[in-house]
Amino acid sequence: MMEKKDVADYGLPPRETMILEEYREKHATFEKLLQVVKNILSESIASNSIYINALEARIKAEDSLAGKLERKAGKYSSLSDLTDILGVRVITFYSDEVDKIAALVGEIFEIDWENSIDKRKMHDIHSFGYSSLHYICRVPRALFEDPAYPELNDIRFEVQMRTALQHVWSVLDHDTGYKSGFEVPKEYLRNINRLAGMLELADEQFCAIRTGINNYRRHVQSLVRSGKFDEVPLDGDSFGNYLELRPFDSLNNRIASINQAEIHETSLVGYLKLFLFLGFKTLGDIEKMIKENSEDAYQLAAFQLANTDLDIINSSLAVVNLCAVHVLKRGGGVLELTRCLDELNGPSEVNRSRAEHLYGRAKKLAFMEAANS
Structure with missing residues (x-):
């Protein structure tokens, strides 16, 4: 097992070093919060009969946090200023289900609306890029409280909600874009945007098709109940x-x-x-x-x-x-x-x-x- 890296070895400024030390001290609380949030969300989604693609949760890795603190030195005063140490992602199959999950999250948790953002509404006419709905949340004490973790209810965490195709785009865009460390040539960027547009259209059409099928089924049920059998195609x-x-x-x-x-x-x-x-x-x-x-x-x-x-x-x-x-x-x-x-x-x-x-x-x-x- 590798020996844990000393906080000072990251070479961060004093304030950022203190934040990283605080992260280590509160790591057990974040682990507890992760389990609490996952359990609450899983039970609520199931009880509302919403069928999702995936529910993911992670605590930001120490190296990743150190890199963020280095890039944004001076921005954060304490660990509580960072809202993405604990990140939860709910991936749905259909775009209209993102809003259902959002309504559910809004009912369950306390939402920091000032810092929450709907990136789906941020595209301009030249952008097809996929994004998601981000809520910054807290667990209300009335919902869950544990004396062993007194700070748990004060910690803000991020819940991302997106469709499966939005998630695919996010991963592809991340791997082919800024993560590669160089500006993407224009001919490739154009193809990336075309692909993103296709995914966006597919997302809309899958939702529209499902809505159409559900409407057809309701229409058929109505005709059958009324005995208008000659008007009902056999399927x-x-x-x-x-x-x-x-x-x-x-x-x-x-x-x-x-x-x-x-x-x-x-x-x-x-x-x-x-x-x-x-x-x-x-x-x-x-x-x-x-x-x-x-x-x-x-x-x-x-x-x-x-x-x-x-x-x-x-x-x-x-x-x-x-x-x-x-x-x-x-x-x-x-x-x-x-x-x-x-x-x-x-x-x-x-x-x-x-x-x-x-x-x-x-x-x-x-x-x-x-x-x-």
Whole structure:
């Protein structure tokens, strides 16, 4: 283990040397504060159901602090003048979530508004550079207090809030810009700014796309609840909302009553691909199929169960029989039934046997005679 460097070895002026000594003396308090702030933020973000990319926290390294004190000699009178010894960064996925996190931080901590800054509003028309929202905070005693660390509530710390793409830009800009130690040639700077503009546009578009999708989902939910099924395109979101109405329950209950059977509930989400395979475009197409084929689907199920003592049926039985009747009424046979089962379950010889069984039962029923006449 390397021996700790003596504070005097940094060669700082007397005041800056005292600040560095104070930093060492209070390091344990900063470590405690780091854990307190991370815990408070993590719990608050989770309890508000905000899904973030990352929550990071760090205490400024001694060498980094010494370098800052050297560059800005005379600016600071004591360690308390520095607000970034403890830095916390919350990285969100979407730009509108930065404001949600900011509101949350404002509710939790005491904010030093005079020294807080929203760098997102500082770009001029020639700048595409990414930045973030910076709040200077304290932990209020009403929220947390520890007699073992009496100075903890007096220490200011920085909370940075930015999107994942803003964070990417910040890292790239840091590595290709001032950190390299020389002025970036204009041809490279232009490309950096173009890239930053692309990232900024991507950030905006991701947020806009998510907003659009959420609005679409709410619109679909409203149409489904109101029963306007012909206006609802058939897709994963709309089908999921439709299943919440339990449209196949009535037929399942009729079928179960044949043997006074129990209904074993199973997910019907996978049947979306079968309906799409059958060419259905809207939820109205499914509703039409149910209205037109329920009685024949019931008769087909009754024919299958009549001579059995089966006392448990699967909740998918209704939809399977509805689809089978739908196919058969349109002139389909064993081949078409097999293709439907292959689409639903994946290709298998079992599907052929099952299709033959269904067809054998169905051809004795009245609706098949009408379809073939």
